[in-house]
Amino acid sequence: MNRRSWLKFSLAALASPGAALARTQPAPRLEDVLEPLRAKHGLPALAGAIVRKGQIVAASAVGARLLNSDRKVTVNDRFHLGSDTKAMTATLGGMAVEAGKLRWDSTIGDVLGAKVTGIDPKLAAVTLEQLLSHTGGIPSDTDEILNLYFTGDAFKSDLPTQRLRLLNAWKNHAPATKPGAEFHYANLGYVIAGAMIETALGVSWEELMINRIFTPLRLSTAGIGPQATTGKYDAPIGYQIGDDGAATPVPWAAPADVPPALGPAGAAHMSVVDFASWAGWNAGGGKRGPALVKPETLERIHRAHVSTGKLANPRPGTPQEGEYALGWGLVKFDWTPTAVLTHNGSNSMNFAKILVDRDKDLGVVVLTNFPEKQAEAAASEAQETLYKRYSS
Template sequence: MDFRPAQSAFTHPLARIALGLAAALALLAPVRAAENLDSYLEGVRAKYGLPALAAAVTRSGEIVASGAVGKRAIGLDVPVTVEDRFHLGSDTKAFTATIAGTLVEEGKIKWTSTLGEVLGGKVKDMDPKLAAVTLEQLLSHTSGIPSDTPEIVGIYFNAVGFEMTPTQLRLDALERWKKHAPEVPKTGSPFQYSNLGYTFAGAMLEEVSGKPWERLVEERIYAPLGLKSAGFGPQATFGKYDAPIGHMLDDKGNATPMAWGPSADIPPVVGPAGIGHMSVLDFARWGDWNAGQGKRGPHIVSPE
């Protein structure tokens, strides 16, 4: 559930509430699906010092139990509900990969399509090894593009973010990175978790579809599944505490609520890697659709 920053170079108030959600889902095995989850979740929330926690249980396409405990922000006496929007962090990557599957199925791109083939017309003179990176490698974190470094973080956070659309910013990110040759580990697994890689994958999908990544997700995932709470960016409405929010931790562990504005989420350029949000009920519907391998409907992409 976490958007994985590079040590102190990318300390950001990503929703630790959502991190707790992942922990809770992993710990739900002892809980019978039919019982109310609140008492169980409160124990988990207290143990890990989370402001709030929510979870849902599905069975064969149906939500059979759900619960939410805690407050929307530290120091705020407003309880969370199962309808509240939670930050999803890197679970957003699953949207990007699914969108890729739909476009592969439509013949607009291949898993083996490369950065150079798709984006070389707009980003000139890429390093040949970078240009040879495939969509599949980007989505599986095996491209050789590294995890976030100070230089990569500088690409995410720069002044042009106020001058370009997210789609333009993704091409700009590739332009800034284009001379870096990928480096796959010489031993062991080729896996290197890469938010930048997913940013580039999103740019490829935008290019072949002619639509912004955000519209692709809205039209091909949110709408068909009826995820009415789903959106992008900070989950709280400006000026309101109408959702559980992320908190910034200082060096002493003190938490400051980050309700809205640029500090409440990662930059939009990195959208394909981590800016989705929705309620735990909608997240359960999405998770259950995946658990059913796309066979229960609605049709988004073939099970294969």
């Protein structure tokens, strides 16, 4: 698999304002769950963490930053989140709405029409909320859309301009289905939503992520783009899987992630502990602080907006049906008493999984630096096991 198939979504998918989630020492035997799964599925590394009532009650990372190496991972190592970034983009959208710079029903044409002229009228009428719920009628990544991402211009100019370039290239396409009616998982829709947010607030999506989410939540390991520093093996390295099944490490720079303009759709990275902090903030409804958005705004972000429909041939670990909120799936698993917030993320080289049970004020996150079925199978089993162990 290469980066052109970078994201195949599957629905699996603070004590006081300004304070980080409280952290405890990692549970001593959490690795007894993770290590057998890592070995069974041939993963380089596997990390997991549980947050309950604002406290990280267990966190561990097993394996190595590279396959068959002695570069051991730690709970502070950065992993790529892929599309689990989408919930953060939706939260930035909520901030723009609360600031009076956008409305949930602000349209592409309202916000971006002066910068990108000649947008198809039906596409121009698609709203921010429809983009964030994947109901804007923009299709899932087609060959035509992938060709827009991976062009010779993909690394030219600043990133807000790059996102406008993508909209300009797509502007003659009317929505494939009636906006607001059907679910079609659309990375391009999130790129356009990111462009709307940064245009309305006058600050790039990247700056907003750092200043409005990473910093207030004290996610000290969080960043955007490839997780390893160029020239260093200071994080778990992602892998590409060839047609022959061979795994090739992709350590640094542009080849190690999707084109950077796609950031709003999935380009954040952070440690498993910081990822659990993000899960815990959501599990508490944002009421423990910091006050990124009002609880009622977060409730709207978490609320189901559309049924995903029934999937005829779901991928391993993917439920046949569920609902989608804004950057979150809502799924009732066989092993959860009610529907929970959940999402998977992958840039085709790494795999991330998050679950948030708001009723129990509980979050479970699992991360690995490997893609595809092996990664999803291990992460799904780990998440189920950890949820069962810590939810009672």
